[in-house]
Amino acid sequence: MSAVIAEHDEHHDHGPAKGILRWITTTNHKDIGTMYLVFSLIMFFVGGSMALIIRAELFEPGMQFVEPQFFNSMTTMHALVMVFGAVMPAFVGLANWMIPLMIGAPDMALPRMNNMSFWMLVAGILLMASTLFMEGGGPAAGWTFYPPLVLQTGKALPFAIFAVHLLGISSIMGAINIIATIFNMRAPGMDMMKMPLFVWTWLITAFLLIAVMPVFAGAVTMLLTDRFFDTSFFDAAGGGDPVLYQHIFWFFGHPEVYIMILPTFGVASTIIPVFARKPLFGYTSMVWATGFIAFLSFIVWAHHMFTVGMPIAGELYFMYATMLIAIPTGVKIFNWTATMWKGAMTFETPMLFSIAFVVLFTLGGFTGLMMAVAPSDLQYHDTYFIVAHFHYTLVPASVFILMAAGYFWLPKWTGNMYNERIGRLHFWLSAISINILFFPQHFLGLAGMPRRIPDYAVQFADWNMISSIGAFIYGFSQLLFVYIVIDTIRGGTGKATDEVWEDASKHGLEWTLPSPTPYHTFTTPPAKIPTEHL
């Protein structure tokens, strides 16, 4: 018992452990948030390098640099690394850093589990990455792991499946922690309908994660037993059905894409009011729209499978249900626009990225509506049109907003201002190159170029070359962000004020704290809750 009391006394020791052990054993939400963010930035470059291998191969028709099998494993691994290694962990990192600060809590509700969910993520990604060095190469059947093709994977298959299990466990633990924190750790006076939208969107995202990650785990478990233990889940000869896999996968997969976009909405709803110097327009409708989008995400999954051979009633149902998503999403776009309307706007880097998000995400949303129409989707399915669509909803949306979040909160985290001029250069290079990269892919898709191929017919050559040029400009200009982060940590352009942005302390609790934020914050709850965002 004395050991326990000794450890409890440590509670009053307000510094982190020394050396590498600090990071291995930490339970501090800021340390864990930092680890998530740094890890996801590294993975962003790993996944990005894979994308550049893909774009280099597609620069010209014909086979240039890589073998087709390796090309396929690049498209597969690029998606897995970006989804599970970069975008999701980056948002979990933001959640770790910001949710306790935004709701006035001393830490996350379950700090030890918080540590474990980070290391499970690292373990999962390590297992996944190790497959690239195995006999038969990494998984190459696409990130969706469709059978029967995926069952032909070499030695990589069980490793990839167990990596998915680890990543799932990591996400579920992270999500449970976020829900318990939001429900149980709010400061007095921080009612649910006073929470910043970032907290709301993460709460709803966490529900999605807990509901669908186990379903994905179940689906890949069935792949494992089909391959190694003689089951027939996805084999018609034994009475199973490969289409069954697609249903289970997309029951997970569709909420999964909203897991990446809902926190994006939350960050945008946090940044835009600060730089428009106005309260967020339509707070309540934002909350309801988020909930409605989350609900719809569970009942639209088969719009990913319009060409697979479903009964016509199924095609119609999934078509109409999918179109409904445009309504709450439209509410959100309207609210962001109305927030900016007649605002005293300034255009610092976070705001620039956020405005680009509103415009370009709308574009990505519209192409989504086009593909919701089942009869026309038969034309777009598995072409570069879908590639353009989901990259518009992920890169200029999720990734841009993650960059915006970095610029927005870096001064609060480090206590130093970042270099605004290089920040804006980073923005303009990104915003222009991303359109050079992905806009031509719409034309390629409409002209009939299939996705996931290493070579193509010559009529696609011009747009592919332009797309690849955009990819390399975009990829290398992201190095500016790394430079800015390191520069800001080392002092940047000077000390940041506590509020950082003009009147920001009216918008959120985090701006009432000192910059940089102390290692422990809100050990006693805040006296006053800001309500400007309402």
Added chain:
Amino acid sequence: MSTNDTYYVPHKAVWPFIGTAGLMMMLAGFANYLNGSAIGPTMMIFGLSLFILMLTGWFALQASESESGMYNHSVGISYRMGMMWFIFSEVMFFAAFFGALWYTRNLSVPWLGGIGDGPARATKDLLWPAFEAAWPTNGPAEVGGEFEPMGAFGLPLLNTLILLTSGVTVTWAHHGLLAKKRDQLIKGLIATVALGFLFVGLQAFEYYEAYHEMGLTLGSGIYGSTFFMLTGFHGFHVCVGAIMLSVILFRSWKGHFTPENHFGFEGVAWYWHFVDVVWLGLFIFVYLL
């Protein structure tokens, strides 16, 4: 005590990292084993040992912290929420397998048999014109050979009664805990643990019969797949639940838990009721219908 008005935030946890390393080692070992690599089993055993070490160390730490009064009401709420949402995630895991059963029974097997107006109708004519849709089935290729499906009455019905009874005994033990009747608490838990392991034993016997008398294996087409994966994962959860109950029994015997502070008991009891409910679903959809 000051501990009761501040939320306890632990520092310097070593177990999460050790547990992660163990689990990763175990899974990498299993993958190696499936690939036919000789190092697989060793890695699995090493990883599993590390994982068990983590479970023991972490739970011992939690128990001693709890007993020394470091968790206030608010910490207890976080733990309860954690357990609740963990169980929800387990429900969704089983939902994937129940969904697979529903889909194959009601959609894909009838389509293979040419029923309905879906585009799947051509499958019958082109692939297996002789196949007639029925349940149970091991598919048009009769994968795994002839088998006898598992009936609902007999062992499964007995197992249903056993699990339902164990749900009652664990609640009886809970009432004993609340009323500070230590005897009732211990006896109730012993009965629950015994019924839990009895269930697992009977389930193992059922599997033995299926494999050796009925020709029913994991390889018996979609029926064998769904039957063994659903009941197998459930059986695994019963094992885990019974082990957790044994720990709770040990802690009760040591005099842990008070009527106000017994999250450990409550969490495990919830888990036990959850495996109970899953079994009812299994009994209806796998055995009975």
